[in-house]
Amino acid sequence: MHSAIFQAISSSLQRHRALWQISPFECHDLPWRDDFPGLAQGLERLNEAEIAHLVQDEAAAQSWFAQYVELIDTSSLNWLSKPRQAIEPPFWLLNGVKGRKSEQIAAFAAQLPRSVTHWLEWCAGKGHLGRVAQYHTQQPITSIEWQSTLCHHGQAMADQLRCQQQFVQADVLNDNLSHLFNEAKGVMALHACGQLHLELLEQARQHQIEHIFVCPCCYHLISDSAYLGLSEQAKAVGLTLSKRDLKLPLQQLVTSGQRGRRQRETELLWRLSFSQYVQLLTGESQYTPLPNFAKALLNQDYEAFCRWACQAKGYAFNARLMSDSLVRGQGQLALVNTIELVRQRFRRLLELWLVLDRVCFLEEAGYQVSLMAFCDFSVTPRNLLIKAQLAPLNT
Ligand SMILES: C[S@@+](CC[C@H](N)C(=O)[O-])C[C@H]1O[C@@H](n2cnc3c(N)ncnc32)[C@H](O)[C@@H]1O
Structure with missing residues (x-):
């Protein structure tokens, strides 16, 4: 905890x-x-x-x-978990993806368990992470993205490589995606901005998704004018954060x-x-x-x-x-x-507070959660990955 x-x-x-x-x-x-x-x-x-x-x-x-x-x-920070070593995807899987992005993807994908039978990739862009995750886990993946050009581009790449990756064009903040959550056993999001990853955490909790892997970013891109916290513990602290505060990390x-x-x-x-x-x-x-x-x-x-x-x-x-x-x-x-x-x-301290708020939210919902720096800070400063698994119910 x-x-x-x-x-x-x-x-x-x-x-x-x-x-x-x-x-x-x-x-x-x-x-x-x-x-x-x-x-x-x-x-x-x-x-x-x-x-x-x-x-x-x-x-x-x-x-x-x-x-x-x-x-x-x-x-x-001895309470941070140690990440698994990055995988080495074949070069053709990440053709055209720039150096640091491909390093992030290889490091993120390495953390995903192979046993999860259907993945949902949230705010996927061209779905580079999803494609590598599919290669690594050999499990089907649905990639949700708002921009149709990115969906078409990503789907074309997946089809060409015979990758079991299906794009769905949707607005994750406004569309009803219950059918996709009902299918999924695990969700992942790499650098989904503020409200986008908050929405994923809410929806994953509601749908009792067993495995959650989220690397948050852009904490200030939220729909409200200020942030009070996602977890009950954060709300109780009463640290009301303006968008200016949220930009500090x-x-x-x-x-x-x-x-x-x-x-x-x-x-x-x-x-x-x-x-x-x-x-x-x-x-x-x-x-x-x-x-x-x-x-x-x-x-x-x-x-x-x-x-x-x-x-x-x-x-x-x-x-x-x-x-x-x-x-x-x-x-x-x-x-x-x-x-x-x-x-x-106070930059890193505030970022840890924001990420731990998300961790506490999942723990309050019955998840076992670990937090890790999944890649080096020089690869991306947004290098904290939340890994959550729904704890089995005691019957
Ligand atoms: C920072 S990018 C991250 C893309 C990818 N996960 C990566 O790490 O390369 C965020 C993505 O979220 C998508 N996005 C923004 N708002 C969205 C929405 N409401 N519904 C679905 N996708 C959205 C954007 O089009 C963009 O591709």
């Missing part, structure tokens, strides 16, 4: 919620300064280069942070090279500076969000960006506010970076 670790993570998150459940863009100072004075002083002793180093180096940041705040140590630094990093920094600076521009123009003090834009705009200058932003938000352009807003934006950027440096220390 995972209740104890779930409760321990819950209280660690609760105790420190001022450090992570915040919107850095809205802050004018360290919002938790009075509650964590040692941490605030520690941050202020860091120069810009040291902060930049900690932003890049996860392990260094974690040990720097541990001097000031004691978090539950999840690095020694996905915000790990993408190693996209120096150019990508510079571009992200420019975008952040200009967005913050434009918000300062609006504040100078109107006297309002809240952050002004901007819509997405073509990244080519970042190759121009701040003035071009500001002209575009004024048009997008319906403000007059005033060239005299350019330099002041940019200077104030730079100050705001330094503050955002320090607040984020702290906030990011």
Whole structure:
């Protein structure tokens, strides 16, 4: 049972919620300064280069942070199960599937027991996982996917390879799929986004599906505006999570090279500076969000960006506010970076909480559940796999 670790993570998150459940863009100072004075002083002793180093180096940041705040140590997660070694599917089975995706698939498929007589693959895309799972288990599989082009593509590949894989085009959030659940003995989902995998867990529980294999992702893509938890234990904790909070686990630094990093920094600076521009123009003090834009705009200058932003938000352009807003934006950027440096220390903890909530939900429904990192973090940061088996009834 995972209740104890779930409760321990819950209280660690609760105790420190001022450090992570915040919107850095809205802050004018360290919002938790009075509650964590040692941490605030520690941050202020860091120069810009040291902060930049900690932003890049996860392990260094974690040990720097541990001097000031004691978090539950999840690095020694001996409650995680050991995954089976990835299978080695023949090359023709994953023709055209990119390296990391095929590694994930081979690692996921290895965890599936061969004894389960009919599988359902949820939100299958082109059904690459289903195809490999069928090859590995030699059991029939039904792959559900919403987009018809992906269904046709996947079905054509399966037919060509004489794979017992049948695609069904359906909307898993709105269509009645009971007939498919009645047939299935096991379900699997690789990287089905928020509401999609929550729906699968609900339906699998309702239909008493014996085997469940789910690797969740995109926790923020849910139909409600906030998340209260799926399990009774999570609901009792009362950790109401906004979509912004739910995005935190996905915000790990993408190693996209120096150019990508510079571009992200420019975008952040200009967005913050434009918000300062609006504040100078109107006297309002809240952050002004901007819509997405073509990244080519970042190759121009701040003035071009500001002209575009004024048009997008319906403000007059005033060239005299350019330099002041940019200077104030730079100050705001330094503050955002320090607040984020702290906030990011809760990324994995929050993800574990979210995944353990799903684990507890299944345990509350009578499943025996194990959790594992089914592949290396470098293959995909969303590498946690929930494996559940319906416990036999005591008669
Ligand atoms: C992130 S992809 C994962 C695909 C595949 N499992 C993989 O790992 O490559 C999510 C898939 O869910 C499908 N999807 C989104 N909403 C859906 C819905 N309401 N019903 C069925 N499928 C849906 C998308 O079309 C997409 O193929």
